[in-house]
Amino acid sequence: MPQLEVDAARLTYDDEGPRDSEGVPLVFVHGWTADRHRWDHQLAHFSKTRRVVRLDLRGHGESSGAGVRTIDALAEDVLALLGHLEIERFVIVGHSMGGMIAQTIALAHPERVERMVLVNSIGKMAYSRGRALLMAASTLVPFKLFVATNIQRAFAPGYPREEIREYIRASADTPRDVVMTLYGAMRAFDVLDKVGDITTPTLMVHGYHDIQLPLSQMLRMAKAYPDAVVRVVDAGHELPVEKPAELTTALDRFLTDRA
Template sequence: MPQLEVDGALLTYDDQGPRDGDGVPLVFIHGWTADRHRWDHQMEHFSVERRVIRLDLRGHGESGGAGSRTIAEPARDVVTLLDHLKVDRCVLIGHSMGGMIAQTIALDHPDRVERLVLVNSIGRMTYSRGRGLLMAVSTRVPFKLFVAANIQRAFAPGHPREEIRQYIRASAATPREVVMTCYSAMRAFDVLDRVGEIEVPTLLVHGYHDIQLPVQQMLRLAKAYPDAEVRIIDAGHELPVEKPAELTRTLDRFLTSKG
């Protein structure tokens, strides 16, 4: 379990697979209140033939540090890790907040990104009526209730309740300060008017039942990309753990396609 100190935060990461494997390394970035194990299925599959890197963002999982007040902060952490690992170019794959981080890196360091994959992510936060109400009361309800409400909504109808409870417990273990500052960072995130600058092949994968970041918002983002492929999967917001095998197959097809 290697770690790297970045600006006072000890970041935990995994770096697996052959260094001389096919293609540039894959870099997986998890979402809000999650950790690097959201990508277990993809890690196991892809690290057989190519280098795969994933990390716990600061304050999440097994990484230390305070919460990030802007999406640019964890983006800098990821770039620092890539510098440390001597990775000059990669495929960035981000889920939800991780997709926001990936887009930020692609805009700030276009020479470092060969392809881009956004899983249940968007370019500008817009809110449904229900989401807006939840945000309005978020600071007035107990922290664990706030986290539980968000994670419960993240899964498609019919997902096993015990598994949802496990993810609620894991998310609630994330320090409150980290959860709330990252939540504010996501609310302020907006690159919708800039993503036309991202010219690398891009895949947008979204859960049809996502009510956290509805599919219509992703489609608006897809229209802004000059070279975007869209895939809709029968899942909610937590696509990497709801339909891990289907997501892996979708990534496989995109990574092996000519772009």
């Protein structure tokens, strides 16, 4: 698998599909404690007809590196990879924290982002007082329990428990420093007052049962976007693995309608 060294990190990525396709490349960015394999279904589908890039963010999956404290820094990693691959213009698809990275890039480099897709993502973390106390308390428990609690909550009711356990085990392999610092980075993320400047055509796909980043928060953000399409799916926060085919169909339609 190809890797790129960037600022004391080694980023693992996939770059597949035809280079001479009519559409610009698709760039997929995963979320907190996840990895590039969240996008397996989309890679298999879209790489038949267009160039597809996905990566493990630093400290996640098969990428090394730690010490990243902000969403902006992760966005710089993504841009460094795209520079290395000589990709100037692209469609970016981000799940959860990956959607925060996508919005950061769209705000900083609107001329490079042809379209954007936000999957279970928002422009600002907002908690009720009770939920804020619960989340603050969760950081005081043992690390593996902290991770397990957050991943368990990410899936809609009824999702197979054994599969959830596998995702918990994989997430717990993410270095503690990476998990906790990026947890703080997500809580500090706030571009809600800036998203009105994002004129990039945007698709927002959200799980109805998402309690990590509730649907109501996404809808609040969507109202501020000048050009946004919203799709709600019967899933939780982990929509890419809960309903991969539905997500692929939504992406396909969005790209086709905007062609």
